[in-house]
Amino acid sequence: MTAKTSLASKPESDEYAPYYGKYISLVPDHDILATLEAQGPQTAALLSARKEQEGNFRYAPGKWSLKESLGHLIDSERVFAYRALRIARNDKTPIEGFEQDDYVKFGPFAQSSLAALIEEFSSVRKATLSLFRGLDEPAWTRRGVANKNEVTVRAIAYIIAGHELHHRRIFLEKYFSANPS
Numbered sequence: 001m002t003a004k005t006s007l008a009s010k011p012e013s014d015e016y017a018p019y020y021g022k023y024i025s026l027v028p029d030h031d032i033l034a035t036l037e038a039q040g041p042q043t044a045a046l047l048s049a050r051k052e053q054e055g056n057f058r059y060a061p062g063k064w065s066l067k068e069s070l071g072h073l074i075d076s077e078r079v080f081a082y083r084a085l086r087i088a089r090n091d092k093t094p095i096e097g098f099e100q101d102d103y104v105k106f107g108p109f110a111q112s113s114l115a116a117l118i119e120e121f122s123s124v125r126k127a128t129l130s131l132f133r134g135l136d137e138p139a140w141t142r143r144g145v146a147n148k149n150e151v152t153v154r155a156i157a158y159i160i161a162g163h164e165l166h167h168r169r170i171f172l173e174k175y176f177s178a179n180p181s
Contacts, residue, residue, distance in 0.1 A: 007031050007140065011158055017149035023162025024155070032157045033132055039164050040125035046171065047118050055114035059174040064104055066175050070117045071109035072100055073167050074124050077160055081128045084156040087144030088135050097147030132157055 010029055013021070027035060047070065055067040064072065083095050109117065140154045151159075 007033055007154075011152055011155035015143075015150075015152040016155035016159065017147075017151065020151075020155065020159050020162075023166055024158045026162040026165040027158050032154070032161060033129065035161050036125065036129055036132070036157065039161060040122060040129075043164060043168055044118050044122050046168065047114065047121075050114065050176070052114050054175075055117075056110065057175060063174075065110065066171070067109045067112060067114055067117055068104050068107070069167060069170065069175070070114075070121060071107045071112075072104050073164060074117065074121050075103045075107065076100065076163055077121075077124050077128055080156050080160050080163070081124075081131055083144070083146045083151070084153045085131060087142050087146070087151070087156070088131075088139035088153045090142060091144065094148070095144065095146040128160060 010024060010027065016024065047066075050066070055070075056065050058065050079098050086093070086095055112120075135153065141152055143150055143152050145151070146156075
């Protein structure tokens with residue numbers, strides 16, 4: 001399999017834990033780098049169209065605010081990219097999971113402006129793309145263990161893209177349609 005083939009085809013089901021199938025299924029069969037590159041500005045533009053006060057909107061009691069959801073997206077991409085780096089570099093040390101609710105609870109997202117979080121999201125995506133663009137062919141299919149499950153670097157790239165699409169859908173369906181602002 002060439003690097004171009006690795007990037008253009010979705011990972012096989014044995015390359016990730018079944019839980020992540022819901023994210024990977026959202027990503028079109030296309031060059032994953034081109035997908036990630038196109039997604040970042042689309043999500044940033046969608047969020048940039050919102051008013052600052054909408055950043056604190058919660059579509060239901062106990063749910064994350066828009067800013068907390070964006071913070072979760074940022075933190076998750078950083079964690080996934082770190083996993084990809086470790087696995088790409090053939091680090092065989094199992095990588096622990098992370099508790100997303102604690103990351104949001106202890107993240108200073110409420111004190112940040114929506115604009116600052118959008119800028120941070122864009123910066124994180126640029127860093128993720130730089131990491132993935134720098135990989136050689138063998139790195140894309142290299143396997144490691146993250147959160148007690150085997151995963152490939154290619155699958156992680158698709159998980160990042162699918163996770164963003166999942167949250168973009170939530171932004172549209174839960175935050176923006178429910179918020180009359």
